[in-house]
Amino acid sequence: MKLKSTLMATAIMILTSCGLFAQNSKTLVMYFSWGGTTEKMAKMISSSNGGELFKIEPTKAYPTSYTPCTEVVKEELDNGIFRQVKKAPDFSKYDTIFVGVPVWWHTAPTLMTHFLEEHAADLKGKTIIPFCTYQATYRAETLQAIVDATPTASHKEGYGTTNPNQKDVDAWLKKIGEKL
Secondary structure, eight states: OHHHHHHHHHHHHHHHHTTTTOTTTTEEEEEOOSSSHHHHHHHHHHHHHOOEEEEOOBSSOOOSSHHHHHHHHHHHHHHTOOOOBSOOOOGGGOSEEEEEEEOBTTBOOHHHHHHHHHTHHHHTTOEEEEEEEOSSSOHHHHHHHHHHTOTTSEEOOOEEESSOOHHHHHHHHHHTTOOO
16 A cells, blocks of 8 residues: 555655646746736746746737837827737636736736737636736736736736746745645
């Protein structure tokens, strides 16, 4: 009996280390990043919970210089212009979806909120966990914009930061029950 228990524990450890029996194998870490900070945080989340990374890319790139980019983003926000996304992940494969964005003009980029609204049916019944990076403030408004764009999903507490670091990301993931 003791040998059987030992063999079972060993098998579970091997399967877990190979990723075949991973706790969060149905987790997606989806993000849009312009300057790289949100991408950095997405990678930290993925490394801590085993979630699959998916980068949201616009069909038409944003300007690479800061001021021209902010002008384009402001125009999109003010005029309800929605930039399209190159491709969407297969949401049916996931139960939990982290959604990450930078804060742009006090909220989430319309690129992401419009994309989420377009996929409301695909997100129904999923658990959405928002995260954001920012330079000044409006963390709460940005996290709420992601929640508002996904009304058919359930939500866990989001997280925002100006400078993501693994220790703080891990503490948040542990708090919400999403750390391996």
